[in-house]
Amino acid sequence: MFDSLDKTLEKLLNEAPSNELPELNRAGVSFETPDKNYTLSSQLTVNLFLYEVKENRELRDPVPIVERVGDEFIRRKPPLRVDCSYIVSAWSDQTRAEKVRQEHLLLSQALLWLSRFPTIPNNYLQGSLANQPFPPPTMIAQVDSNKNATGEFWTALGISPRPTFNLVVAIAMDLRVAVPEGLPVVTSEIRLLEIDKPASLQRWFHIGGRVSEAADPNNAIDEAQVKLVEKNEIVKTNAQGQFIFSDLAAGNYTLEVSKVGFTARSKAIIVPGESVTAYDISLPT
Structure with a gap:
């Protein structure tokens, strides 16, 4: 170069x-x-x-660069x-x-x-x-x-x-460091309709996000505790820092994220989300 x-x-x-x-x-x-x-x-x-x-x-x-490649999103380190x-x-x-x-x-x-x-x-x-x-x-x-x-x-x-x-x-x-982020849908929707009750449409959503270090968003945080406050549900992130919550109705929620060695954070979210990073959270040390 x-x-x-x-x-x-x-x-x-x-x-x-x-x-x-x-x-x-x-x-x-x-x-x-x-x-x-x-x-x-x-x-x-x-x-x-x-x-x-x-x-x-x-x-x-x-801030990492998130771009769509084919049917998936790729997260790349900034240049x-x-x-x-x-x-x-x-x-x-x-x-x-x-x-x-x-x-x-x-x-x-x-x-x-x-x-x-x-x-x-x-x-x-x-x-x-x-x-x-x-x-x-x-x-x-x-x-x-x-x-x-x-x-x-x-x-x-x-x-x-x-x-x-x-x-x-x-x-x-360009550092040419890319990490697959999965499919582009961060909120999936399930619709249920009883056959004999056409007006009883119910909509449920699955959401997923990622927890990373605030100092370097490319570094995922595994085993972080993520709490969905309104439903009192708690999950832990996987090795890629990812988490999922299922069977949510549309509406406003709060995520609380914590892990030893990092400063806990909370984030207000809306279901369904509007962007690929709608549920991502970064934790400062």
Whole structure:
């Protein structure tokens, strides 16, 4: 996926308008390590060195994704949101004052162009990034208060320090973890009609839900006690955190859920339910 991000950024930089940003438009784009053995891909080159990859916890969504696949529902872990951090530098094959002039001009044009995109538009996304669930947000030239490593970075590469700016792109990575949730019906209905009494229609329902951890809804809680208050019935969840109550009339009910090690919760419900998660409950620790 990181190679697809490289190709995406290369396409973005290559399509800079020639009438506004001529140096950037004709510059090459490189993702090689800019060490003392680095050679330019063209006379003018923008180098994007991927120096760090880490999870973006502010963008993390703990809510699982429930989707229908055929006749069943599948619960998937939400995508991992990952910050990909680049050091962006400009390079020229000229010498002395002309080299400095070209590199400063190229770096400023790269900064101006990339700053126009708070998110990367879909038409630039390449390879595996083409199916991103969210447009990848970017941060340009933001100071990282936890780092003072720019000088150390160039020293480690064995060359003199040079002007740079940071580019951070947050991409979504599918963890490909899916758990079958069963049939899409969370409330099943039984209708009873006496043959000699056409007006005596009775409707009864079976309902089912799931108990999970509030910190991570993908983690089911087994052996949790679930009480249907109005009928004083108690059941326990199975290994998948699932529970079922049968033979309920339509109406309002209350579920009380508890397990040692978790904070008990209650939930008002309506039978029949209207969604696949109508009876699901999460317990905080």
